[in-house]
Amino acid sequence: MEKKQGFFSALKEEVVRGLSPSRSRSSSPARSGSPMAALLRRKKHHNHVAHPDALIARSGSMRPLGETLTPLMEGPDPDGGEIGDSKRVGSGLGQWMRGQLSRAPSVTSMSYKRSDLRLLLGVMGAPLAPVHVSSNDPLPHLSIKDTPIETSSAQYILQQYTAASGGQKLQNSIRNAYAMGKVRMVASEFETATKVMKNRNASRCSESGGFVLWQMNPDMWYVELAVGGSKVHAGCNGKLVWRHTPWLGAHTAKGPVRPLRRALQGLDPRTTASMFADARCIGEKKINGEDCFILKLCADPQTLKARSEGPAEIIRHVLFGYFSQKTGLLVHMEDSHLTRIQSNGGDAVYWETTINSFLDDYRPVEGIMIAHSGRSVVNLFRFGEMAMSHTKTKMEEAWTIEEVAFNVPGLSVDCFIPPADLRSGTICETCELPQDERGKGAIVLSAHRAKVAALEKTH
Template identity: 85%
Template sequence: MLWWHYLPLLLQETSSAQYILQQYIAASGGLKLQNSINNAYAMGKVRMIASEFETAKKVTRSRNSSKAAESGGFVLWQMNPDMWYVELALGGSKVHAGCNGKLVWRHTPWLGAHAAKGPVRPLRRALQGLDPRTTASMFINARCIGEKKINEEDCFILKLCADPSTLKARSEGPAEIIRHVLFGYFSQKTGLLVHLEDSHLTRIQNNGGDAVYWETTINSFLDDYRPVEGIMIAHSGRSVVTLFRFGETAMSHTKTKMEEAWTIEEVAFNVPGLSIDCFIPPSELRFASVSEASELPQGQRMKSKTAAAAAAAYHAKVAQFQKSHESDTNNINWTVDV
């Protein structure tokens, strides 16, 4: 009967998480206002401010000054239910990605067009203070695991783990996703999301060889919340993405770290004229078997003049930076969302 002693704790973790999410929804503008939004648009700027590459023998660091930092921009469109499209560009590279509510896809200069395996999932950048309703729904089954200070601000921590069936659905071939955890840090003072930590671990089993592990961690810090048509939107922030490879031998690990800072220039809701045609996947994915496609998004389309500022993907820089330091990456198709 000892489980009775732990039941109150489990119930407390769940009920506390629900209370935190209720406060977050209220602080973000309220459920009624959020449910009145059918579509949304956001445009922002991004700067790559630091990079680091580490091996067992040396560490190479680069920190750009405000003038030397590579700059770009991005434009994001969303529409109910579960449709989104984003264009990002930085340092001469451009990434398009989208979801038509059924299929997540992506186009990158180094991989071309690819469709994601597994269930439809939201765009990470939208969770970085741009879409409180989707953020709240993401954490609906989370647990409150404690408190922590983030930038001198007391926060509640919500933890969400992907279930085994989702991990299996997103795995492909020799690449097995064995863990995906999301942590949300919500301010006790304002109720808003101020920090997001997204981590997943992938195991690559080579033919007859040792397994190689890739751990991807993205830490995002959200700032400058201001109301837009009554909805609280984070107008600036920064993200640190870390790619850690290990497994073969004790001295063969590599770690790549990139840091970006972004600002939001423009946000609008219920944009007239936006239709489902704007979220149609590329033809090569529409008419191909999804099961034959590789992992993650591509994009095309969106010819609105407002989208002319297209752009910014630190993932493009991560891939290029990693490639310049390491010739053998086991041909992994990275599944880091834009």
């Protein structure tokens, strides 16, 4: 009886053959032929016997996320059905991911407002960490002499976190990494000054999808996220960060090169420790009944200024990390940044975005502790102008990690080349805010100019 080719055996073959995005990048700006799509593209004659490769460390968690997803089985199915005696209920993991990254909008997504899905993907899709950090930067040497107690305590906590995550020596041996996961997003609540509207059918209205993440030293990463028929790409080649959304196209990001926040959610302990290297310990707090130390990291004024553009000014960006006193691992992370938008001749509008992430189900993958599930709650608060005109949007995301691999053979820098249609202009975080609110000042200004033009024409 012939066996189907394992997913990671196929993955290795595709990687060794070369994953250069130039092979698969199409003429469309959406870059539909992505590195991950190339990995999951299977030929029908690939049904020979394949042996698992022990060189690739992986982690498989086949638990479904929510009621809308069926159980998954190991290995992609090239024909959409099963082969021979290996027929089972469900579909292959690779086949499911390939469908998620290219499927048409579902009936559920059609019931969503396009702006709601855009807001979900814009804010929760691929946010960046507050400051620049390199995974190659060593942790500061633990010293208590002439060092404030808040700083030395933070360094000690990070030393414990590094040890609990697998140790610095093992983490330094990781040259590249790959992760695949499933996500479920929903806009659960909308609040104004006079009323609160809750999504009573959150489970039915939620959008399910998946993501793939590639990382490589130094400071290179690439992510694809497909939810509700829309796909977001983002990447970094070590020198610039770019992003592509269906509604904005491809742009470079403002400010210095920064890590992907999704990688800090239990997938990259070394970068996480480097991120909090300059943090301060500000106290303790219980998270889900577990005592935790709190580390606080603030973006410096130079970084905030570099990330600001035009009428949009990033006022502050703060990151809090909650490290368990029992296990030493990161169990909760809070990310908050405040933006002021000053329109011409109008009042300033403030946007405060707060992302709270809870990390669960830590399991070792070749000695590295990886969080295999978690959830995020995002609060998008808008205020300013009139005192009673504030709005608050609450969004939620849940994810599970299905596959993890380290030191994938053949992965090269060609996999992180920016798209060919990358525009020279830059884009800042405020471009992902709701268009009607962000552009209200511009609309008023254009209407005023139209009236002036009409009066001049009359005279």
